Amino acid sequence: MSNSLYTISHIAGILGIKSFEKQNDAIISNLVIDSRSVIDPEYSLFFALKGQRDGHDFLKDAYASGIRNFVISDARYKDLFADASMLVVPDVLAALQALSKYKRNQYDLKVLGITGSNGKTIVKEWLYQLLATDFNIIRSPKSFNSQIGVSLSVWEIAAENTLGIFEAGISKTDEMESLADIIQPNVGILTNLGEAHAEGFSSAKEKLLEKLKFCEGADLFIYSPEYTSGLSMADLPGKKKFSWSIKQKADLEILFIEPVDGKNYIRANFEGKEIECLIPFSDQASVENGIICWATLLALGYAPEEADKRLEKLTRVSMRLELKNGINQCSVIDDSYSADISSLAIALDFLNLQNQHPKKTLILSDLQETGKTKEVLYAEIAALLKQKHVDRLIGIGPHIDESAALFDMEASFFEDTQAFIDNFPALHFNNETILVKGARKFEFERISKLMAQKVHDTVMEIDLNALAGNLQFYRNKLHPGIKIMAMVKAFSYGSGSFEIANLLQYHKVDYLAVAYADEGISLRKAGIKLPIMVMSPEPSAFDAIVRYKLEPEIYNLEILQRFIGFLQDDQYPIHLKIDTGMHRLGFEEPDLPELLQVLSETTKVKVASVFSHLVGSEDGLHDEFTRHQVDRFTAMTDLIAEALHYRFIRHISNTSGISRHADAQLDMVRLGIGLYGFDAALKNNAGLQTVAILKTTITQVKQLKPNETVGYGRKGLLPQGGTIATVKIGYADGYSRAFGNGVGCMLVKGKLAPTVGVICMDMCMLDVTGLDVKTGDEVIVFNDQLTISRLADQIGTIPYEILTNVSQRVKRVYFYE
Numbered sequence: 012m013s014n015s016l017y018t019i020s021h022i023a024g025i026l027g028i029k030s031f032e033k034q035n036d037a038i039i040s041n042l043v044i045d046s047r048s049v050i051d052p053e054y055s056l057f058f059a060l061k062g063q064r065d066g067h068d069f070l071k072d073a074y075a076s077g078i079r080n081f082v083i084s085d086a087r088y089k090d091l092f093a094d095a096s097m098l099v100v101p102d103v104l105a106a107l108q109a110l111s112k113y114k115r116n117q118y119d120l121k122v123l124g125i126t127g128s129n130g131k132t133i134v135k136e137w138l139y140q141l142l143a144t145d146f147n148i149i150r151s152p153k154s155f156n157s158q159i160g161v162s163l164s165v166w167e168i169a170a171e172n173t174l175g176i177f178e179a180g181i182s183k184t185d186e187m188e189s190l191a192d193i194i195q196p197n198v199g200i201l202t203n204l205g206e207a208h209a210e211g212f213s214s215a216k217e218k219l220l221e222k223l224k225f226c227e228g229a230d231l232f233i234y235s236p237e238y239t240s241g242l243s244m245a246d247l248p249g250k251k252k253f254s255w256s257i258k259q260k261a262d263l264e265i266l267f268i269e270p271v272d273g274k275n276y277i278r279a280n281f282e283g284k285e286i287e288c289l290i291p292f293s294d295q296a297s298v299e300n301g302i303i304c305w306a307t308l309l310a311l312g313y314a315p316e317e318a319d320k321r322l323e324k325l326t327r328v329s330m331r332l333e334l335k336n337g338i339n340q341c342s343v344i345d346d347s348y349s350a351d352i353s354s355l356a357i358a359l360d361f362l363n364l365q366n367q368h369p370k371k372t373l374i375l376s377d378l379q380e381t382g383k384t385k386e387v388l389y390a391e392i393a394a395l396l397k398q399k400h401v402d403r404l405i406g407i408g409p410h411i412d413e414s415a416a417l418f419d420m421e422a423s424f425f426e427d428t429q430a431f432i433d434n435f436p437a438l439h440f441n442n443e444t445i446l447v448k449g450a451r452k453f454e455f456e457r458i459s460k461l462m463a464q465k466v467h468d469t470v471m472e473i474d475l476n477a478l479a480g481n482l483q484f485y486r487n488k489l490h491p492g493i494k495i496m497a498m499v500k501a502f503s504y505g506s507g508s509f510e511i512a513n514l515l516q517y518h519k520v521d522y523l524a525v526a527y528a529d530e531g532i533s534l535r536k537a538g539i540k541l542p543i544m545v546m547s548p549e550p551s552a553f554d555a556i557v558r559y560k561l562e563p564e565i566y567n568l569e570i571l572q573r574f575i576g577f578l579q580d581d582q583y584p585i586h587l588k589i590d591t592g593m594h595r596l597g598f599e600e601p602d603l604p605e606l607l608q609v610l611s612e613t614t615k616v617k618v619a620s621v622f623s624h625l626v627g628s629e630d631g632l633h634d635e636f637t638r639h640q641v642d643r644f645t646a647m648t649d650l651i652a653e654a655l656h657y658r659f660i661r662h663i664s665n666t667s668g669i670s671r672h673a674d675a676q677l678d679m680v681r682l683g684i685g686l687y688g689f690d691a692a693l694k695n696n697a698g699l700q701t702v703a704i705l706k707t708t709i710t711q712v713k714q715l716k717p718n719e720t721v722g723y724g725r726k727g728l729l730p731q732g733g734t735i736a737t738v739k740i741g742y743a744d745g746y747s748r749a750f751g752n753g754v755g756c757m758l759v760k761g762k763l764a765p766t767v768g769v770i771c772m773d774m775c776m777l778d779v780t781g782l783d784v785k786t787g788d789e790v791i792v793f794n795d796q797l798t799i800s801r802l803a804d805q806i807g808t809i810p811y812e813i814l815t816n817v818s819q820r821v822k823r824v825y826f827y828e
């Protein structure tokens with residue numbers, strides 16, 4: 012809870028609401044926009060925002076989570092709950108912004124505002140690392156930089172804060188002014204501007220000016236002239252300006268940058284003197300972000316020696332939560348992003364989203380929350396853990412240890428990380444989901460290492476945010492009210508099982524579909540409550556299907572009759588498959604009279620849906636046939652509807668069907684490969700995000716003399732000799748033999764290295780001649796640059812096959828921001 016409290020009447024006053032029926036005069040400390048992540052419902056105000064989904068649809072969920080105060084724009088919901096206060100406003104987002112702006116105006120702390128197309132979050136986190144010893148800092152969590160994210164971040168300002176660091180998204184120019192209004196930066200910082208402004212010159216200039224409005228009221232503007240070319244000094248915002256540049260004259264003029272041992276040594280001219288600093292990173296983006304931080308420290312008046320001393324200590328910012336399989340059937344979530352209470356709340360939400368194990372354990376170090384006494388902080392944490400259903404706590408550090416009595420759950424405490432490690436075997440971790448979250452100095456990576464199953468050097472990384480983004484991409488294409496069945500067959504197209512299903516359940520898809528009963532059973536065991544369709548329901552699995560409430564696809568009369576014969580109870584949901592042209596499975600038109608006869612004579616089953624499958628939805632060449640399939644399907648479902656006298660769901664579209672045939676959405680769509688980032692109907696999969704990255708490592712490097720050969724059958728030949736790297740992936744991992752002899756390639760140190768010789772079962776060889784490589788180096792098999800689509804083209808197959816071929820022995824690691 013933040014320390015400035017407003018009653019609901021006070022908030023109504025700020026929003027200019029004259030009359031509302033107050034049920035209580037609740038004190039509000041939290042603004043909530045998602046009914047699934049509520050910390051203190053009693054002190055929360057829910058905003059029914061109209062975004063991709065209408066927040067009014069979630070009023071009941073928010074109420075069920077304990078919230079009793081709401082801001083809505085649809086007055087029809089005014090009396091939805093007898094014991095709640097409903098503030099009705101014309102525009103819910105505007106109300107949220109108005110409240111944050113009001114809050115900002117109550118405090119006159121110094122605020123750094125960061126904008127630009129790249130690097131905002133890193134620069135924000137690094138400035139936090141650099142300035143935390145001198146200020147009590149409030150900063151945006153994660154990359155909260157949208158209209159909503161900024162409002163929620165600024166709302167958290169409290170009396171004890173002496174510095175704010177907030178980032179502002181630059182995507183929609185017309186929104187800049189309202190962000191400026193809420194953040195009111197005293198110091199404006201412009202980071203890297205990407206290609207976005209490389210279009211026509213005059214429009215680029217206009218666009219840039221528009222973006223710079225964010226810094227208009229600032230006392231100081233920090234920028235690089237490299238990103239403001241075309242603008243005059245007078246165009247630039249800020250009373251004072253501080254510039255940095257690698258290419259031209261500037262207040263901080265970089266003279267040279269020299270890589271040393273994975274770091275970069277930089278010299279620059281500043282106030283007529285040469286100064287230096289060491290950025291402890293090797294990549295170019297980090298160097299530029301480091302220079303921006305350097306410029307900021309100097310512009311704020313830090314001495315060059317002091318700035319250098321601090322910059323050398325910067326640490327990498329990882330904003331991702333990592334989910335892995337752990338020892339003894341545990342799942343381990345690793346969160347090293349930051350150790351404060353709001354990031355703890357976010358991580359606990361993810362712990363709850365991944366509910367594959369009933370038991371939820373948290374390993375937590377002392378937290379640093381500036382401005383709170385230990386008593387208040389740990390009481391808040393205890394309340395949070397209770398509310399987020401944490402079953403077991405392992406506290407590490409002197410402060411949490413002293414507060415042990417506050418935690419009302421299975422708990423053990425240790426003075427430090429070493430004490431925990433010494434006691435590790437006695438703690439008996441087994442079959443639980445474990446969140447590991449600690450402040451940096453506690454070195455919890457030692458714990459993660461202990462908990463994680465030994466990961467082989469070949470891993471597939473799955474980006475759950477990208478998957479959620481792809482779901483939203485298709486949601487945006489749907490007419491209102493159309494349901495989504497997410498296809499998670501074949502281990503979610505190779506991407507995982509319950510991890511993906513949990514995410515889809517969290518994002519409220521309507522149905523899941525799997526190929527076999529087994530897959531459905533493991534989803535049920537992992538806590539998936541959504542209805543699940545099973546596409547190949549073998550009679551031997553009927554018992555399990557019913558026991559686990561799975562819903563069979565029925566594609567012929569025989570299986571229907573056997574299932575009816577098996578059922579004890581009435582009204583069991585089934586899904587009828589109609590063959591409209593695939594000629595694989597399904598009822599054809601002549602089968603209908605008999606099918607309808609059987610259905611009319613039984614009460615055992617109820618048709619939940621009727622569906623068919625398109626054979627060429629991705630290709631304009633087949634549009635006429637697609638049309639024909641849809642017409643045939645409509646005609647057949649009409650006949651079924653007439654006979655059944657009740658409603659059922661109709662669906663025919665797969666991924667590309669959604670992209671290309673808006674008129675074939677019917678009642679539901681079946682989204683498959685699109686979720687995983689591919690759609691043959693989209694040029695280069697435009698708009699979709701890469702979900703899966705496959706990585707491996709180099710086991711050995713060899714020098715070959717001219718005419719020596721590589722591998723079985725002496726197939727690999729380097730006539731001039733060269734360097735060969737053996738990597739740990741072979742056809743048993745899913746890297747097809749067809750990639751052998753130079754057909755395939757992998758990314759080594761950012762360069763493409765072709766295969767040499769045949770692909771073996773567990774390894775293969777790459778030509779890395781001219782590259783500086785050594786044992787243990789990472790090799791990318793596919794990612795967003797070397798795409799699965801490209802691999803598919805190389806061996807004449809489709810992305811589906813590349814993805815689903817990655818074998819189960821390749822460990823999956825999941826990331827979530």
Ligand SMILES: *Cc1c(COP(=O)(O)O)cnc(C)c1O
Binds near residue numbers: 500624682
């Ligand atoms: C796999 C499958 C889908 C999904 O197809 P995508 O092209 O991956 O979207 C849809 N319907 C059925 C019946 C399927 O088997």
